[in-house]
Amino acid sequence: MAAWANIRLSPKAMLKAQSEYTIALAETNKALRSTEECKKDETLALVVLLSIYEVIVCSDDAFMDRWMAHLEGATLLIELRGPDQLTKRDGLSLFRHLRAQIVRHPSLKFLGQVYASG
Numbered sequence: 001m002a003a004w005a006n007i008r009l010s011p012k013a014m015l016k017a018q019s020e021y022t023i024a025l026a027e028t029n030k031a032l033r034s035t036e037e038c039k040k041d042e043t044l045a046l047v048v049l050l051s052i053y054e055v056i057v058c059s060d061d062a063f064m065d066r067w068m069a070h071l072e073g074a075t076l077l078i079e080l081r082g083p084d085q086l087t088k089r090d091g092l093s094l095f096r097h098l099r100a101q102i103v104r105h106p107s108l109k110f111l112g113q114v115y116a117s118g
Contacts, residue, residue: 002056014057021053032073039081041090047074048097074098 001020005013028046031037051070054063078085078098085091 002053006056017053017057021050021057024050024053038077041085041088041094044074044077044081044085044094044098045090047077048094051101071098071101075102 001013002017004010005017024046028043028050031040031043031046037043047070051067051074054067054070057063075098078095081091085095
């Protein structure tokens with residue numbers, strides 16, 4: 001929805017996307033407080049989707065900080081989930097996607113700092 005709102009330059013659609021993002025963020029925070037829910041593939045997928053939303057919306061200069069916060073949270077979830085996450089197709093797929101993002105994370109953070117100071 002956020003991508004569509006950006007493409008169509010639709011403030012109304014963007015408000016709806018922001019509303020849905022807020023709901024998803026609250027649900028994710030709720031799942032993260034549960035010792036069982038935080039280890040589920042669905043929770044990790046939510047964190048990935050939240051980070052993608054930040055990139056799509058790119059609403060202000062702090063978007064990169066929010067994107068990195070989601071990525072850092074995903075990193076902690078991967079650590080918490082342990083090696084069992086690699087035994088299921090979805091878990092392995094999420095792990096591979098996030099590993100690629102995490103490897104890029106330090107250079108992206110540096111670029112963000114350069115951009116912010118320039």
